[in-house]
Amino acid sequence: MWQPNRLEQERVDKIQELEARGVAPFPARVERTHTTIAAMGAYESAESAAPDPEQVPDVAVTVCGRVRRVNLKGKVSFMHIEDEQGRLQLFLRVNDMDEPVYDLVKDKLIDVDDFVQAAGVMMRTKAGEISVRVSTLTLLSKGLSPLPVIKEAKQEDGTVIEYGEFSDTEQRYRQRYADLAVNRTTRLVFRRRAEVIRALRHFLDDAGMLEVETPILQPIYGGAAARPFVTHHNQLHQDLYLRISFELYLKRLLVGGYDAVYEIGRDFRNEGVSFKHNPEFTMLEFYKAYIDYRGVMDLAERMVVYVAEQVTGGTTVSYQGETLDFTPPWQRLTAREAIRNATEIDYMDHPAAADLEAAIRASGDQIKPGQPWGKLIEHLLGKAEPGFVQPTIIYDYPLDISPFAKRVAYDDVHVERFEFFIAGMEMGNAFTELNDPRDQERRFLEMAERFREEDDDAAPLDTDYLRAMRYGMPPNGGFGMGVDRLVMLLTDQRNIRDVLLYPHLREEK
RNA sequence: GGCCCCGUGGCGCAAUGGUAGCGCAGAUGACUUUUAAUCAUUUGGUUGCAGGUUCGAGUCCUGCCGGGGUCACCA
Structure with missing residues (x-):
């Protein structure tokens, strides 16, 4: 039986609150018209086709993804959602939406890790970031266990710096789903x-x-x-x-x-x-x-x-x-040449296994006694192997x-x-x-x-x-x-x- | 299998054998174009497990569990 920790219990409580407000935490119906990349691309095309940059025609989209960042600013908020290909910002303003829906955001019932669906028209913020001006936000799937948080900062040259990490090797291997969800590399x-x-x-x-x-x-x-x-x-x-x-x-x-x-x-x-x-x-x-x-x-x-x-x-x-x-x-070398280069032993000078074994021991290597000739040569080849970069x-x-x-x-x-x-x-x-x-x-x-x-x-x-x-x-x-x-x-x-x-x-x- | 290193809140990390701390995340509040948002307040720990040494162990010792490295093994 799952025992929620403190953070998970908070999410469980939020599900109760969502249900009390008539919001399904795991609804069956979904709709998506654009991936994040496609939505951004569609808007950029519309921008370049428009004669006047102030008069870009509406590009209506419905996008889906996992919430990776939430920035509440009172009556306006921002989120980043991420799908497999990319990230897209949602611009959420109380005037643009039904107030009960905006309240889900304001009351922090939508968390990082949740999957959401957002419908709206594309826009650019003052800072220039392509975003969706959201008219409807739908919770698609509530995350109960918080993923490690990685913050990203885009540098002027376009490179992304990440703050925070999920690097514990054991957890990354055992919980690959979490590794994949968090680490784009x-x-x-x-x-x-x-x-x-x-x-x-x-x-x-x-x-x-x-x-x-x-x-x-x-x-x-x-x-x-x-x-x-x-x-x-x-x-x-x-x-x-x-x-x-x-x-x-x-x-x-x-x-x-x-x-x-x-x-x-x-x-x-x-x-x-x-x-x-x-x-x-x-x-x-x-x-x-x-x-x-x-x-x-x-x-x-x-x-x-x-x-x-x-x-x-x-x-x-x-x-x-x-x-x-x-x-x-x-580069192509015979095994004999490669071994001679790496060890100065020519196995053809030692046609008997016992003889070759003695030569290897004389070079300072400890080896299991009584191995067949070919095995000894393999051992010698192993000495040369790191040099084959x-x-x-x-x-x-x-x-x-x-x-x-x-x-x-x-x-x-x-x-x-x-x-x-x-x-x-x-x-x-x-x-x-x-x-x-x-x-x-x-x-x-x-x-x-x-x-x-x-x-x-x-x-x-x-x-x-x-x-x-x-x-x-x-x-x-x-x-x-x-x-x-x-x-x-x-x-x-x-x-x-x-x-x-x-x-x-x-x-x- | 041998040897070495590591295991501390959800994540990333501190702590000469002497009160277990920090950042991020979380919670409460403020904010109508933010972007690592910001500001104020704040919760959260049987330090992998079991023993031992000591007045006192996250820290030292032994064993175990798990991970990493390395050697061995691997036509």
Whole structure:
């Protein structure tokens, strides 16, 4: 049962007073002819069309929005209402309105946070602000809990200074609705997020790829190295996993005859959380026949710069004080070169895992003993990662940590795989996809063996995937990217939670 | 999971171990073109929870809860 606090109780009491005056606090009927922006635009057009600035014809509007500011001045009052696009001032004067309606304002029965509908004609105040000269004001919805108050002051140069803030991170995440209602920058971030995803779809559609949807509930999970969430189907008595990647389902579709497919959707990984990891996140994967990882590199570069241009209008972006330039071509380094640059260790000088481990320890790093060679190389790559501020492609990865990538010709240890990094963050992962079912089966078995040695939950062998591949899979290049991280870059947010409307948090006590 | 930081009215913040304060919001009143409106008066707190040290704890100690950072982990 809700226990109103002091401020809320005052609002509850106001509802009683409104009802006593015959005013419905949550009426069903609403009317709107203009958004705030449209109303202002209509008046500006009328002004510029009028031969005499004193003789602007009436522009009648009915606007709706949330009250964000109330300024009572006795027999005249001002309010700002806000809808999604903008703010508009209401000019309320007792002479222009029925007195009982004006009294609702005067008696402070309309609060900041309430939704109202205002009908009137457009005007400019003495100070020059476009406003509605209100003849009828209707309460649409009463706010009971007060939102944090942010006051805004417009500077002469048009910039807006805000006074007061709602900045408590926990409350902003738990009560995103309040964050959105109060912080316009939050609203902008999630608008832009939608634009990023729209631009990605547009690019991929234009590239001739088919958007598809594959199962989120999977009897066998795979395609990435992450622990899954487990769930259960009651009627079928079947354990199911929430997908950790789309890879294996998408590549089956190439066997089926599609040239290129993509999916944008949710992945779930049962791992630690951090500023760049959320248990559920949005992934983009595509697979395209008849290209290899070089072709994927080109596509990735073009896609990212396209999205940046679509949503920001430019090819560079300011991120946490750094200027990121997405213009292709990006720097391309082999993993071996990148590691040599960052650590002065050449892993090819240490072909045995034990040997490489010793070299890493000699450099001063503490690492878990007994890791496979590829894992050690990944550790070394992690040392180089923060240096990849501008878009950087790292290619040719160790075979033993890349079970779905084709081998580099005449090379026993590397596969045709690349990852790309921006702002020190891993953004995506791609391969020349393995399409030899015999090699794939060997790699699955090796992986299962290693998992068994490490006493880890082994991903069950996906025999159906091998069956599909045996029908013949065209050579293809595949690509995966963390969409949330791209949104971070394009909205200048340092934490993934700030680009997720509802980030995962511990249960509220 | 380890380590570090944080938790004080609705929001944002103060308070050498010694009477818990300030701004905004709220309430009451004044004001017919204000705009961070202004002016006067004024309400509101078991300082995240539970213990402990002390004559005395918002402050020091222990544990717990929640958040943030960082490291580890994360084909």
